[in-house]
Amino acid sequence: MPTIAPSARLSIDPARLVSRLDELGEIGAISGTIGCARLALTDDDKAGRDLVRTWMEDLGLDISTDGIGNVVATMIGFDPTVTPVMMGSHIDTVATGGRYDGNLGVLAGLEVIETAIAAIDRGELQLDRPLAVGWFTDEEGARFAPDMLGSLVYVGGMPLEDALEIEGIDGAIVGDELDRIGYRGAAPTPGRVPHAFVELHIEQGPVLEDAGITIGAVEGVQGISWTELTISGQSCHAGTTPMRLRRDPGVVASRVNVFVRELAERFGGAQVATCGVITHTPNLVNVVPSQVTMTVDLRNTSESKLQQAEAEFHRFVHEVADAEGVEVEFRTLARFEPVDFDPRVVDLVAATADARGLSTHRMPSGAGHDAQMFARVCPAGMIFTPSVVGISHHVHEYTEPADLEAGANVLLDVVIGLAGTEFTS
Amino acid sequence: MPTIAPSARLSIDPARLVSRLDELGEIGAISGTIGCARLALTDDDKAGRDLVRTWMEDLGLDISTDGIGNVVATMIGFDPTVTPVMMGSHIDTVATGGRYDGNLGVLAGLEVIETAIAAIDRGELQLDRPLAVGWFTDEEGARFAPDMLGSLVYVGGMPLEDALEIEGIDGAIVGDELDRIGYRGAAPTPGRVPHAFVELHIEQGPVLEDAGITIGAVEGVQGISWTELTISGQSCHAGTTPMRLRRDPGVVASRVNVFVRELAERFGGAQVATCGVITHTPNLVNVVPSQVTMTVDLRNTSESKLQQAEAEFHRFVHEVADAEGVEVEFRTLARFEPVDFDPRVVDLVAATADARGLSTHRMPSGAGHDAQMFARVCPAGMIFTPSVVGISHHVHEYTEPADLEAGANVLLDVVIGLAGTEFTS
Numbered sequence: 001m002p003t004i005a006p007s008a009r010l011s012i013d014p015a016r017l018v019s020r021l022d023e024l025g026e027i028g029a030i031s032g033t034i035g036c037a038r039l040a041l042t043d044d045d046k047a048g049r050d051l052v053r054t055w056m057e058d059l060g061l062d063i064s065t066d067g068i069g070n071v072v073a074t075m076i077g078f079d080p081t082v083t084p085v086m087m088g089s090h091i092d093t094v095a096t097g098g099r100y101d102g103n104l105g106v107l108a109g110l111e112v113i114e115t116a117i118a119a120i121d122r123g124e125l126q127l128d129r130p131l132a133v134g135w136f137t138d139e140e141g142a143r144f145a146p147d148m149l150g151s152l153v154y155v156g157g158m159p160l161e162d163a164l165e166i167e168g169i170d171g172a173i174v175g176d177e178l179d180r181i182g183y184r185g186a187a188p189t190p191g192r193v194p195h196a197f198v199e200l201h202i203e204q205g206p207v208l209e210d211a212g213i214t215i216g217a218v219e220g221v222q223g224i225s226w227t228e229l230t231i232s233g234q235s236c237h238a239g240t241t242p243m244r245l246r247r248d249p250g251v252v253a254s255r256v257n258v259f260v261r262e263l264a265e266r267f268g269g270a271q272v273a274t275c276g277v278i279t280h281t282p283n284l285v286n287v288v289p290s291q292v293t294m295t296v297d298l299r300n301t302s303e304s305k306l307q308q309a310e311a312e313f314h315r316f317v318h319e320v321a322d323a324e325g326v327e328v329e330f331r332t333l334a335r336f337e338p339v340d341f342d343p344r345v346v347d348l349v350a351a352t353a354d355a356r357g358l359s360t361h362r363m364p365s366g367a368g369h370d371a372q373m374f375a376r377v378c379p380a381g382m383i384f385t386p387s388v389v390g391i392s393h394h395v396h397e398y399t400e401p402a403d404l405e406a407g408a409n410v411l412l413d414v415v416i417g418l419a420g421t422e423f424t425s
Numbered sequence: 426m427p428t429i430a431p432s433a434r435l436s437i438d439p440a441r442l443v444s445r446l447d448e449l450g451e452i453g454a455i456s457g458t459i460g461c462a463r464l465a466l467t468d469d470d471k472a473g474r475d476l477v478r479t480w481m482e483d484l485g486l487d488i489s490t491d492g493i494g495n496v497v498a499t500m501i502g503f504d505p506t507v508t509p510v511m512m513g514s515h516i517d518t519v520a521t522g523g524r525y526d527g528n529l530g531v532l533a534g535l536e537v538i539e540t541a542i543a544a545i546d547r548g549e550l551q552l553d554r555p556l557a558v559g560w561f562t563d564e565e566g567a568r569f570a571p572d573m574l575g576s577l578v579y580v581g582g583m584p585l586e587d588a589l590e591i592e593g594i595d596g597a598i599v600g601d602e603l604d605r606i607g608y609r610g611a612a613p614t615p616g617r618v619p620h621a622f623v624e625l626h627i628e629q630g631p632v633l634e635d636a637g638i639t640i641g642a643v644e645g646v647q648g649i650s651w652t653e654l655t656i657s658g659q660s661c662h663a664g665t666t667p668m669r670l671r672r673d674p675g676v677v678a679s680r681v682n683v684f685v686r687e688l689a690e691r692f693g694g695a696q697v698a699t700c701g702v703i704t705h706t707p708n709l710v711n712v713v714p715s716q717v718t719m720t721v722d723l724r725n726t727s728e729s730k731l732q733q734a735e736a737e738f739h740r741f742v743h744e745v746a747d748a749e750g751v752e753v754e755f756r757t758l759a760r761f762e763p764v765d766f767d768p769r770v771v772d773l774v775a776a777t778a779d780a781r782g783l784s785t786h787r788m789p790s791g792a793g794h795d796a797q798m799f800a801r802v803c804p805a806g807m808i809f810t811p812s813v814v815g816i817s818h819h820v821h822e823y824t825e826p827a828d829l830e831a832g833a834n835v836l837l838d839v840v841i842g843l844a845g846t847e848f849t850s
Contacts, residue, residue, distance in 0.1 A: 205665025222664060226710055236815050238699035238722045239647060239791030240630025243689045245815070250700055251686050254679035261676050264668045274663035275675055276710045278703055285651055285701045285720040285758065287818070295710040297663045333710065366664025390661050390670070393712070 010119050012412055014405035017111045020055065021404070024048055024091065024107065025099030035395025036099055040092040040138035040149075041069070041177035048091050049183060052106060052135065059114055065185025067160045068153040069178050072134035072191070075113060075127075084132035085418045086194035087112060087411060089201060089370055090139030090150070098397025100202045100404075102139055104385070105370075108200045108408040109133030115412060129195055129419040136370045137183075143168045146334075151373035156190030196345065196418040197374035200383045200411045202399050204367050206390025213361040214406050215353035216384030217346050221365045221372045222270060222299040223306045223338035228277075229256070229317065233326040235282070235290030247325040249292040253278050255320045256313075260296055263312055270301040270364050271309060301338050301364045338364075339372040344423070345381030345414075352413045353383075358406050379423055383410050435544050437837055439830035442536045445480065446829070449473055449516065449532065450524030460820025461524055465517040465563035465574075466494070466593075466602035473516050474608060477531060477560065484539055490610025492585045493578040494603050497559035497616070500538060500552075509557035510843045511619035512537060512836060514626060514795055515564030515575070523822025525627045525829075527564055529810070530795075533625045533833040534558030540837060554620055554844040561795045562608075568593045576798035581615035621770065621843040622799035625808045625836045627824050629792050631815025638786040639831050640778035641809030642771050646790045646797045647695060647724040648731045648763035653702075654681070654742065658751040660707070660715030672750040674717040678703050680745045685721055685738055695726040695789050696734060726763050726789045763789075764797040769848070770806030770839075777838040778808075783831050804848055808835050 028036040028044035038044040053071065056063050061073035074084050089105025110133050119125035136154060141147025144166045153163050164175030178184035203209075208216050231249035257275040264273035277295040296313060300306040314330070321328045346362065353360035365372075365382060374380040385407035388398040453461040453469035463469040478496065481488050486498035499509050514530025535558050544550035561579060566572025569591045578588050589600030603609035628634075633641050656674035682700040689698035702720040721738060725731040739755070746753045771787065778785040790797075790807060799805040810832035813823040 203665060204662050205667075206661065206670050207665070207667060210670060224664065228710075234814075235819070236631065237629050237792060237817055238701055239649070239697065239724050239793075240628060240632070240817075241697070241791070241815055242630075242632060243686075243697060245631050245635060248686075248699075250703060251682055254682035254700070254703075257676055257679035258683055261668075261673075272664065272666070272668055274673075274711070274713055275679070276663055276705065276712050276714065277708050278675060278679075278705050279708065280701065280703050283702050283704065285653075286699070286722055287701050288699055289701065297711055299664050366666070367662060368664075389659075390666055392662055392665070394660070 010115060010125065010412060012111045012115045012405065012408045014401060017107060017404060017408055018401050020107045021099055021103060024051060024103055027051060030096065030395050033395035034099060035397065036093055036097055037095050038091065038093045039095060039143040040140065041143065041174065041181055045092050046181035046183070052091060055110055059117065061113065064187040065183060066154070066187035066189050066191055067184060068150050068163050068189060069137040069183040069185065070134060070150045070154055070191065072132055074132040075117065075130035078130040082129050083192065083195040084130040085415045086132045086134060086197045087199065087415060088134035088136065089199050091135045092138055092140050094140050094142040094393045096393065096395055098392060098395065100397055100399050101204065101392055104404065105199045105201050106133060106135045108411050111408055112412045112415060116416070127416070127419050131415055131419065132194065139370055143170070144174055148368055148370055148373055151370035153189050154191040155373045155377045157373060157376065160189045193377045196378055197371055197380040198345065198383065198411060198414055198418065199369055199371035200385070200407050201369055202387045202392060203384040204387055204392035207363060208361065208384060208386035209388060209390065211361060212359065214358045214386065214403060215360040215410055217350035217353065217360055217362045218341060218365050218382035218384055219346050219362050220301055220341050221339040221368060222301050223303055224334055224336045225298040225306055225310050226333035227296045228331040228333050229294050229296065230329040231292045231321065231326050233290060233324065236288045238286040238288055241288065246288060248288050249326050250280055250289045252320050252324050252326055253292040253294045256294065256296065256317055259316045260298070260313055263309060267305060267309060271305060272299050272366065273297065295333065299366060303337050336368070339375050341375055341381040342379035345379050348414055348417055349381055349383050349410065352417065353410050356409060356413070358410065383407055383414065435540060435550065435837060437536045437540045437830065437833045439826060442532060442829060442833055443826050445532045446524055446528060449476060449528055452476060455521065455820050458820035459524060460822065461518055461522055462520050463516065463518045464520060464568040465565065466568065466599065466606055470517050471606035471608070477516060480535055484542065486538065489612040490608060491579070491612035491614050491616055492609060493575050493588050493614060494562040494608040494610065495559060495575045495579050495616065497557055499557040500542065500555035503555040507554050508617065508620040509555040510840045511557045511559060511622045512624065512840060513559035513561065514624050516560045517563055517565050519565050519567040519818050521818065521820055523817060523819065525822055525824050526629065526817055529627060529829065530625045531558060531560045533836050536833055537837045537840060541841070552841065552844050556840055556844065557619065564795055568595070569599055573793055573795055573798055576795035578614050579616040580798045580802045582798060582801065585614045618802045621803055622796055622805040623770065623808065623836060623839055623843065624794055624796035625810070625832050626794055627817060628809040628812045629817035630812065632788060633786065633809060633811035634813060634815065636786060637784065639783045639811065639828060640785040640835055641788045642775040642778065642785055643766060643790050643807035643809055644771050644787050645726055645766050646764040646793060647726050648728055649759055649761045650723040650731055650735050651758035652721045653756040653758050654719050654721065655754040656717045656746065656751050658715060658749065661713045663711040663713055666713065671713060673713050674751050675705055675714045677745050677749050677751055678717040678719045681719065681721065681742055684741045685723070688734060688737055692730060692734060696730060697724045697791065698722065720758065724791060728762050761793070764800050766800055766806040767804035770804050773839055773842055774806055774808050774835065777842065778835050781834060781838070783835065808832055808839065
């Protein structure tokens with residue numbers, strides 16, 4: 001069991017952290033907002049990478065770039081056979097992104113390393129292992145699918161050669177774009193397995209703010225089931241077609257939306273259900289739609305409950321489609337099983353926050369993160385900080401400076417603690 | 426009470442009627458289909474008008490064009506103080522139109538007049554009143570709102586000067602377009618009130634075909650209530666936002682869709698209800714929508730029942746919106762009270778079809794038609810012929826030649842009967 005670092009008296013420099021977040025956020029800035037757009041492997045992503053690499057160089061870190069463009073910077077002066085405690089996240093964003101999502105995990109990692117180096121120099125800190133911080137290519141998946149691509153390749157979940165051939169929404173190819181921006185590196189993939197991995201991230205949801213909690217100790221990542229339904233009925237005139245002769249795919253889509261809402265409320269716990277997409281064709285006021293496309297996003301921390309939700313959802317769709325006389329085509333857009341983070345890391349996050357006098361809450365992550373890839377190969381965990389109004393992937397994404405500072409200080413203590421911990425299993 | 430015409434032995438020439446429908450349908454033809462596009466007052470509409478006017482001229486009819494471009498052709502050789510029995514409809518189409526909607530009422534009227542003139546010449550028919558056929562500008566409303574514009578102006582429902590200033594979806598102005606295509610005429614509006622008005626039209630719905638009936642005796646036009654709802658909630662991440670913190674306008678829209686479907690089934694009778702438009706913003710799989718726009722189309726032949734449906738719908742929207750914590754803005758897009766056709770005309774249509782050995786069914790019209798404007802000023806009625814699969818406003822719109830013939834023959838008998846009828850009220 002890791003113990004809370006005795007170095008809890010160390011603290012990061014909050015002004016430096018915020019200043020770097022702001023400076024990085026100016027690259028690809030969306031005019032008139034605090035948001036930014038740096039889709040993976042674009043010119044703006046390159047500019048962001050170049051800036052963060054400069055900061056890594058300024059700290060004298062050992063910087064390696066691998067074949068998918070993941071960049072990892074490691075403290076020097078340690079026995080090269082000792083694996084580092086790694087922090088990190090991503091610096092690509094969605095098209096209407098904020099300056100915290102991903103960026104916080106990278107720049108807080110950098111801030112932790114700068115703080116640790118200074119403490120070592122002052123003789124106030126000794127580390128058995130180096131600390132490292134990385135950013136991982138195309139976490140958002142907004143340009144190239146799948147998301148979490150760089151960390152997936154890092155942990156050996158996808159061969160590099162397959163990843164390099166992926167075509168983006170704009171027709172660009174990953175390998176070509178890496179060459180173009182100069183970030184196809186020589187470090188091998190799969191990458192070196194770290195001693196442990198910790199990612200600080202904004203919550204991207206309203207739970208912490210709603211409960212007035214500063215630190216989320218993330219227990220795992222929800223399993224995700226995305227289904228697209230294409231429902232085909234009979235288009236007809238809204239005035240001239242009696243109800244008994246209708247085969248309305250819009251009514252079926254609406255029944256499904258109401259059903260999955262009620263399913264989520266009935267299941268309770270971590271179950272969520274969302275119909276984000278409902279598209280009527282032809283979408284005219286006086287025409288019963290001929291076809292409706294909709295998506296159903298089901299998530300749960302329990303794989304068995306997620307499977308139960310999927311089964312109920314499928315059964316209901318078949319029932320209402322038969323009753324209405326419409327055809328339904330199912331397409332699975334994504335399916336990930338839940339991920340459990342290492343309980344030793346989760347406990348350490350919670351205990352560290354507590355020792356710092358910060359309120360803390362154990363919770364799942366509803367979104368996917370690079371840390372879940374590292375959970376396949378080493379003890380891994382995450383720290384959440386609150387998102388104002390729960391907003392993310394939006395130019396209004398914001399986290400209070402005091403919460404950024406608290407999160408980075410917990411990250412500091414946790415990685416120092418992990419550097420002093422030998423895991424026996 | 427009008428009586429069935431003793432001239433029931435007369436019959437129209439079905440080949441000539443179908444040939445003219447096909448020839449007119451070639452103007453603005455949609456390549457690879459039997460559909461056509463002649464939006465009101467476009468070059469294609471002008472070409473269609475010119476063709477039909479040529480046919481009117483060939484029959485030696487007295488042709489008048491009024492200030493809104495309505496064209497009426499009347500048999501000559503009658504006392505000019507005797508008002509005609511008028512037939513007619515429109516020849517403009519929607520952008521993805523068929524060759525029957527509107528066109529049938531005009532060309533069947535022409536066919537009836539040609540048949541009557543030949544019978545008079547052969548000494549087989551005497552008429553106390555002339556027959557007339559007209560087409561009315563912009564019935565579809567697909568380019569200029571409101572629909573049924575020409576007949577509305579004809580019966581005095583809108584001042585001509587207001588109509589001439591209407592701007593279309595493409596920025597064009599009605600008066601300018603009439604001048605451009607040479608169809609701003611000198612005949613006054615409101616136009617001369619006919620003795621009676623009868624419109625033959627395809628059903629545009631599946632009722633007749635479904636019941637195996639050839640002739641619909643149209644009792645009236647359903648009242649129409651169109652409402653647009655703009656539902657504003659809180660966009661959030663589909664994974665990270667617990668159900669209890671959601672304010673999802675998509676769920677509200679779906680509940681409304683299911684509610685109005687069930688309302689229509691509960692009301693029964695002529696009540697129909699349709700949510701043709703449901704538009705999610707941003708319409709992404711993993712984002713709870715911030716806003717949803719939807720339309721609710723309610724129709725009934727009874728004004729009191731329509732008002733009851735509207736009241737229940739409004740109450741339900743407020744209830745579910747309050748429960749979900751979303752804001753709803755209501756906008757009335759259209760509201761027309763039901764129209765009753767003259768029962769003497771309805772009875773005559775039914776009795777005439779029966780006398781011809783044709784199956785017949787009394788029914789409302791779910792769509793608006795020029796005849797409902799004439800119902801404001803004179804005895805008016807409509808005859809429906811079946812639409813294959815109920816399809817209309819679509820390039821697949823089709824009516825069997827035998828049904829076209831049956832409909833035109835009923836029209837022939839009905840107008841001859843009306844020409845011999847003096848209405849006492």
